[in-house]
Amino acid sequence: MDSNTIKKLDKENIAHTYGRFDMVADHGKGAVCVDADGKEYIDFTSGIGVNSLGFCNDAWVKAVTEQASKLQHVSNLYYTGPGAELAGKLCSRTGMSKVFFCNSGAEANECAIKTARKYGNESSSGHKHKIITMKESFHGRTLATVTATGQDNFHKLFDPFLAGFDYCSANDTEELKQKVDDETCAVMMEMIQGEGGLNVLSSEFVQAAAEICRDRDVLFIIDEVQTGVGRTGKFFSYEHFGVHPDIVTFAKGIGGGLPIGGVLFDKKTSEVLQPGDHGSTYGANPVACAGALEVMKQMDQELLDDIAAKGSYIVSELKAIDKVEEVTGMGMMLGFRASGIEAKDIVAACLEKGLMTLTAKDKVRMLPPLTITKEEIDRGLEIIRTVLA
């Protein structure tokens, strides 16, 4: 099928619940994507932070295809090897106690919210249920997670939203202190607000929040759905902030391209959900877990250091461009704003010239595959320079 046929079929049959860039992706390798007409693009998106190892990494393809031809699914009612092995690796790597597997970031946060509600209700005979999230946060599209998302424009159309959520300005410790009360069961935040515009939280605030939570027996939940699994140069971004959460949620980058999400529980929270309290038909799907195991295997210290170095390189090259006003983010989760040209126009012009990028609020957002080469980065940067010239 040529690209016009595909676009037409898509427009006629897929519900228009989101916008699309004008490109029909056909195949890819590493950080290069090829469209249905044979045009090449450098990929600075990794499928919104999902393809950690780039397109069709050889070892990842092998792991996934071998598992698919052996056992693709049995449901979470049975034990399987890949899920058990992945859980073991995640717990030993992070020092957390237990993991729950689901299929997306929103589901991971949904599970964290349910855990916090049960924990709070049980420790207070039913009145400790309030969850505080940050303004400009993003936690997903289900009703609970869209309520948790601290952006007014998400709190329309679907009334009534869930009760028991409140929002605090990120980096405002005083406000957080005032908002945490006897009804609060959890505080939830991203270390770097991704969809909210690549806002890096301050260490002082994050540490103060962790302390407030500890003092008031409130669960500290960190959403690592976008920041996790090496994206910022550490396995989880909270390692940069000197804190240890009670619950961590993750998804996107862990699977390397297949849908998988999860929740890591520390000691305090690992026994809260009991058999029958929560579940997921696809949870710990063996094929998704086999892919995730390969991502974990390649995520060694050398790759993490390389991510940090490549990120710093991109930042310094961007800062050297006249029109670039501000560069924010960490590792290879970066955003910039340029004077006199809107982010969405930069993204469209880059795509036209063969570079895939994203937006986040008024910034151009970049989430390149973690394995991108220096040469591929340079090809991408050259296109940004041309567009901004």
Ligand SMILES: *Cc1c(COP(=O)(O)O)cnc(C)c1O
């Ligand atoms: C993408 C994202 C989510 C939602 O993940 P889905 O897999 O799209 O449900 C939640 N939290 C953060 C921080 C995200 O970036």
